Every structure is written in structure tokens, then in C-alpha cells.
Amino acid sequence: MSIKLIKAAAMAEQNDEIHLARLLFLLSEADRRAGKTIEGITKLAKLDFFLRYPNCLERMLHYLNKTAAKADIKDYERTSIESKMVRFRYGPWDDRYRRWIGLLVSKGLAVTFLNGRTVHLGLTGAGKAVVELLGTDEYYKDIKTRSNIVYMAVGSKSATALKDFVYEVIPEINSLKWGQGIEL
Numbered sequence: 593m594s595i596k597l598i599k600a601a602a603m604a605e606q607n608d609e610i611h612l613a614r615l616l617f618l619l620s621e622a623d624r625r626a627g628k629t630i631e632g633i634t635k636l637a638k639l640d641f642f643l644r645y646p647n648c649l650e651r652m653l654h655y656l657n658k659t660a661a662k663a664d665i666k667d668y669e670r671t672s673i674e675s676k677m678v679r680f681r682y683g684p685w686d687d688r689y690r691r692w693i694g695l696l697v698s699k700g701l702a703v704t705f706l707n708g709r710t711v712h713l714g715l716t717g718a719g720k721a722v723v724e725l726l727g728t729d730e731y732y733k734d735i736k737t738r739s740n741i742v743y744m745a746v747g748s749k750s751a752t753a754l755k756d757f758v759y760e761v762i763p764e765i766n767s768l769k770w771g772q773g774i775e776l
Contacts, residue, residue, distance in 0.1 A: 611692050612701075613726055614643055617735050619702060619715045620723040621743035629714035635751035636713055637689045638758060642742045648762060649738060655761045656745060663738050 618639050622628045630636045642649045646665040653660040693713060696702035701719035705712050715723065726732045746754060759766055 608692060608695055611688070612696055613732060614640055614735055614739070615689075615692055615696065616701060616715070616719060616723050616726065617732070617739035618643060618743065619713060619719065621739050621747065623715050623720065625743075625747075627714075629712040631707075631712055632710050632751045633689050633693065633713070635754060636693075638751065638754040639742055639747065640689075641758065642746070643735065643738055646738070649742065652745065652761050653741070658745060663741055664734060 615636065618636060619630060622630045630639070642652055646663065646669045649663055650660045650665050653663060693702065693704060696719070697704060699718075700716055701722055703714050703716055727736050746757060749757060
């Protein structure tokens with residue numbers, strides 16, 4: 593693998609817009625179910641975990657005895673740099689979600705509010721319009737489809753139940769140290 597390719601992958605990972613689009617699609621899936629919000633930042637991160645890492649989405653679908661064919665995971669996605677995960681503080685996701693949520697709110701695409709101690713996240717009208725526009729772009733076709741698959745499969749779980757589920761489906765995560773790569 594060339595250094596140019598590694599640098600390009602690192603730049604893509606640092607591009608907030610890609611991450612924001614994924615989160616918008618997940619928020620849209622919650623909204624489509626009777627105008628619901630996603631209850632909690634960690635729940636959003638756990639849902640995004642399956643969207644962000646197609647290998648894990650496929651593994652989750654097999655675990656649930658659901659067909660993974662609808663997710664249309666390509667061979668290159670199984671071996672790409674992006675398919676490799678790193679163990680972060682609270683599991684196999686990273687700590688940039690507050691930043692990304694702040695960006696969505698500042699752009700007028702999402703709203704947040706507290707209900708008790710839980711942050712709820714939802715789309716604004718402008719956010720819904722952006723999701724509709726992105727949904728027509730061929731580049732986002734897989735993300736749109738997979739967002740629906742993820743939300744249908746595990747979106748009804750609480751954040752804690754979802755955390756436990758991730759560790760059940762991918763138990764090797766439990767034995768890794770923070771910053772260690774996860775090989776699937």
C-alpha cells in the first residue's frame with residue numbers, strides 16, 4: 593500500500609462531511625418512525641458503529657439470522673482501511689460525536705434537547721431536506737440503505753442494550769485496550 597493512499601484515507605477520515613451525512617441518515621431513520629428522536633449520544637454512536645463498519649453490520653445481520661445481501665457489502669469494503677476499527681474509550685467508536693452533533697446543530701440540520709439526563713437528537717426541516725437530497729445521490733445509496741437496515745435491526749434497543757449487544761456480537765472487543773486495532 594502506498595503512502596499516498598494512506599494519506600488519502602486519513603484525509604477522508606478527517607472529513608467531517610462524510611460523518612455528518614451518515615449521522616443525518618440515522619437521524620432520518622428515527623424520524624421516519626413517528627417523528628422519533630435518537631435517545632442519547634452513545635446510542636447514536638452505537639448505531640453508527642454498524643453503519644460505519646460494514647464488516648460489523650454483516651456480522652450483526654448474520655448473528656440475528658437476517659440476510660446480509662440487502663446491505664450489499666462490497667469486497668473492497670471488507671479489506672479497506674476504513675473497515676479496520678480501533679478500540680476507543682467507550683467501545684469501538686470514537687469521541688468526535690459531540691463535535692459532529694454540534695456541527696449539525698450549528699448548520700441548522702439537527703436539534704438537541706434534554707429529557708431528564710438524556711440528550712435527544714432529531715432532524716430539523718432543513719436536515720430532512722438535506723437527507724432527501726443526499727438520498728438521490730448515487731454516492732450515498734449504500735449509506736441510505738444500510739441506515740434503514742441498522743435502524744430496523746437494532747434501532748429499538750436502548751443505548752445500554754445496544755452496548756451489550758455489540759459486545760455479544762463482537763466479543764473480542766472486550767479484550768482490547770484503548771487504541772488497539774480490531775481485526776475482523
